[in-house]
Amino acid sequence: MKSISILATTMLLLVGIASAQPTGSATGSAADTGSAAPAAGSAATAPAAVDPVPAAPTSGAIDLRKTCVDAMNSDPTFAASIVETADQAAQKKRDADTLKAHTDADAQIKENSRHVVISYAAMWIIAALFVLFLWRRQQLLKTEIANLRRDLEAAAK
Amino acid sequence: MNKLVVPVFGVLAAVGIAVAVWLVFMQAPLQYGFHPDGALNGSSLFYNQKIFYFHVAHAFMLFAAVFVSGVCSIAFLKTRKPKWDDVAMAATEVAVAFGAVVLVTGSVWAKAAWDVWWNWEPRLTMSLLLWLVLLGYVLVRRFAGPSADRIAAGMAIFGMVGVPFIYKMVGQDSHPAAGREGVVATLGPGMRAAFWISVAAFLCWFVALVVARVQSARAERELRELRERGLDLGVLS
Numbered sequence: 001m002k003s004i005s006i007l008a009t010t011m012l013l014l015v016g017i018a019s020a021q022p023t024g025s026a027t028g029s030a031a032d033t034g035s036a037a038p039a040a041g042s043a044a045t046a047p048a049a050v051d052p053v054p055a056a057p058t059s060g061a062i063d064l065r066k067t068c069v070d071a072m073n074s075d076p077t078f079a080a081s082i083v084e085t086a087d088q089a090a091q092k093k094r095d096a097d098t099l100k101a102h103t104d105a106d107a108q109i110k111e112n113s114r115h116v117v118i119s120y121a122a123m124w125i126i127a128a129l130f131v132l133f134l135w136r137r138q139q140l141l142k143t144e145i146a147n148l149r150r151d152l153e154a155a156a157k
Numbered sequence: 158m159n160k161l162v163v164p165v166f167g168v169l170a171a172v173g174i175a176v177a178v179w180l181v182f183m184q185a186p187l188q189y190g191f192h193p194d195g196a197l198n199g200s201s202l203f204y205n206q207k208i209f210y211f212h213v214a215h216a217f218m219l220f221a222a223v224f225v226s227g228v229c230s231i232a233f234l235k236t237r238k239p240k241w242d243d244v245a246m247a248a249t250e251v252a253v254a255f256g257a258v259v260l261v262t263g264s265v266w267a268k269a270a271w272d273v274w275w276n277w278e279p280r281l282t283m284s285l286l287l288w289l290v291l292l293g294y295v296l297v298r299r300f301a302g303p304s305a306d307r308i309a310a311g312m313a314i315f316g317m318v319g320v321p322f323i324y325k326m327v328g329q330d331s332h333p334a335a336g337r338e339g340v341v342a343t344l345g346p347g348m349r350a351a352f353w354i355s356v357a358a359f360l361c362w363f364v365a366l367v368v369a370r371v372q373s374a375r376a377e378r379e380l381r382e383l384r385e386r387g388l389d390l391g392v393l394s
Contacts, residue, residue, distance in 0.1 A: 029394075057374055110203045115269035119208045122261040123215070130254040141376040148383040155392045 171359025227317025
């Protein structure tokens with residue numbers, strides 16, 4: 001019977017929090033930071049910790065939230081279970097983010113073509129510089145030999 | 158020397174490299190470890206493995222160039238015929254270029270695969286030392302005066318002696334093994350063709366460069382002789 005009441009109150013809490021959230025706002029900020037259960041008597045400040053810039057809640061949402069906060073304040077075990085559920089959800093999200101980051105990094109290392117491009121570019125640049133060096137030297141030698149031959153032939157005459 | 162050698166080998170190299178690039182990027186698989194019947198028995202490779210086909214081919218050409226340089230230097234010291242010296246000098250200068258490619262592509266590959274640009278393991282250190290010896294050869298030829306050819310020949314022989322050590326100095330470092338059980342000998346079917354065509358293409362490229370440089374060395378010799386004649390005739394002062 002107690003578990004049914006916990007479940008029902010959790011549903012109410014979640015619906016209350018969901019309706020109090022403005023569209024696109026950060027969700028579960030308290031859970032994300034791993035914060036502990038709200039202390040008894042601090043219920044009035046709890047919503048501010050969940051959403052620093054709350055939209056103006058409707059009267060229905062205020063009622064639901066109040067019901068949930070009262071339930072949590074009256075039963076510390078229930079409050080702890082709510083926080084634990086939120087923490088678990090946040091941990092799952094963190095795990096998923098970490099896994100995605102590792103998967104992305106893995107794919108980046110496996111498929112990265114940047115180093116291949118750098119390597120091939122270096123190869124062609126070195127080859128081109130060497131060919132240019134050879135060609136230029138050959139042209140200079142040809143010119144110098146031709147000039148010298150001409151001078152020698154002129155001197156021989 | 159036949160003037161067609163350079164263009165013929167140049168064209169062969171260009172065609173070979175084009176085919177090699179196509180094979181490397183379009184055909185060669187990114188997998189290793191094959192049974193003799195062709196079945197895959199290994200795992201996938203990273204894309205940066207594509208560097209292998211040109212990095213190792215250049216390393217082979219580096220070794221070939223150093224070997225040619227060393228043998229021709231021995232022949233030159235024994236016979237004192239300038240033709241051997243010309244080939245040794247040409248091969249060494251080409252070896253410097255190929256060595257630079259090996260070091261740069263190897264460093265980039267190391268960054269991609271091991272996340273370091275360089276480490277001082279034996280093979281890398283020996284390769285760098287070999288390249289510095291070759292660079293020293295070029296500098297000696299440029300600045301050491303009348304006896305430069307003999308000093309440089311000695312350096313070329315010294316460099317040649319180091320090559321087998323570099324080749325065999327594997328298994329102790331991050332490089333994969335060489336020899337009969339090594340990577341090159343156990344390449345899969347799709348990789349083998351790409352690799353050996355790449356080696357053949359760069360061999361043609363190597364021959365074209367060496368022959369072109371030998372022609373240049375002969376032109377330098379001719380120029381020196383013409384200058385001497387000019388001095389004798391009083392045309393030059």
